[in-house]
Amino acid sequence: MASSSDSIVLYYLKKSSESPIFLQAETWLPIASGVLTGAGPDQLDKGEFLSRWEKLFKFTGVADTGVLNSEPVRLFTEEESSRLGELLYRAETEIPDGLPQAYQVIIKREDPIRPGLRIRRTIFYIRNSLDGIVLEFSEIGQVLDFQTAYSFRDWTLVPIQKPEPSSRNSIYLPEMRPEGLEYLIFATEGEEVKNRxxxxxxxxxxxxxxxxVGATTKKVPKTIEDRLRTLQELLDKGLISKQEYERKKAEILKDL
Structure with a gap:
């Protein structure tokens, strides 16, 4: 284990013949060497490290399927992002047998409905490669129920295994984001995998x-129900007349 708090645990992984294939890279590098590239002579400046790490989780999240917008719902709160940055900084500087090469990160949130018996757990891996920092998500908000009050050990012992992509661990990246944040595409696959x-x-x-920029943005077509709802709102606000409302309503209903 690299470091932990009451809700976040970092296990550090070292490259060896037993390392899972999905974690392998041509060169494993300390995480800080990638995050702080171009940051100046002090490559472990704490303030800069924390601010850069928090920036990452500002632009990564999960999609809100009920709202059509261009921003993600934050994957982690600002407090969680800051705490994770603190733990990573500590791990990068204090591990006695040398800087780690990759991490397994486990984050839990208490479920307010059953505090002490149910949590929502998120698991992902962090590693550095020649291309940049790679994050692979295995779980996002997975609900876990315990029959009795759980212990620290109960939610932190998770085997290292290759994350299988699914809708349950997909990350949403907004259209408006800094250059250099993207889904990882392996040449052998040729397509985006949204948990990497x-x-x-x-x-x-x-x-x-x-x-x-310059590409045509595809608009998501509204359903007939959406169109009728919008039409009703325009009428209620006095922006169209009753006659205009009835005429447009008839046009929409023809599409049924």
Whole structure:
């Protein structure tokens, strides 16, 4: 174990013949060497390390399927992001047998409905590669129920295994984000896998910009129900007349 709090645990992984294939890379590097690229002579400046790490979780999240917008619902709160940064900084500087090469991160949240007996657990891996920092998510908000009051050991002992992508562990990246934050694509696969994030070195100092500038943005078509609801709102606000409302309503209903 690298470091932990009451809700976050970091296990550090060292490259060996027993390392899982999905964690392998040509060169394993300390996490700080990727996060703090171009940060100046002090490559372990704590303030800069924390602010850059918190920036990452500002632009990563989960999609809100009930609202059509271009921003994610934060994966971690600002407090959780800050705490994770603190633990990573401690791990990078204090592990006695040398800087770790990769981490398994486990985060729990108490469920207010059954405090002490139910949690929501998130698990992901962090490693550094020649391309940048890689994050692979195995669980996001997985509900775990315990028959009796659980212990620290109960929620932190998780085997290291390759995360299988699914809708339950997909990360949402907003259209408006700094360059260098993207889904990781392996040449052998040729397509995005949304539980794997690549954070290129330039991300940490880049400003937010619209991805694919100049490309045509596809609008999500509204359902007939949405169109009728919008039409009713326009009538209620006095923006259209009753006659205009009835005429447009008839046009919409023709599409049924």
């Amino acid at each position: 994030i690549l954070v290129r070195n330039g991300f940490w100092t880049a400003n937010a910009s619209k991805k694919n």
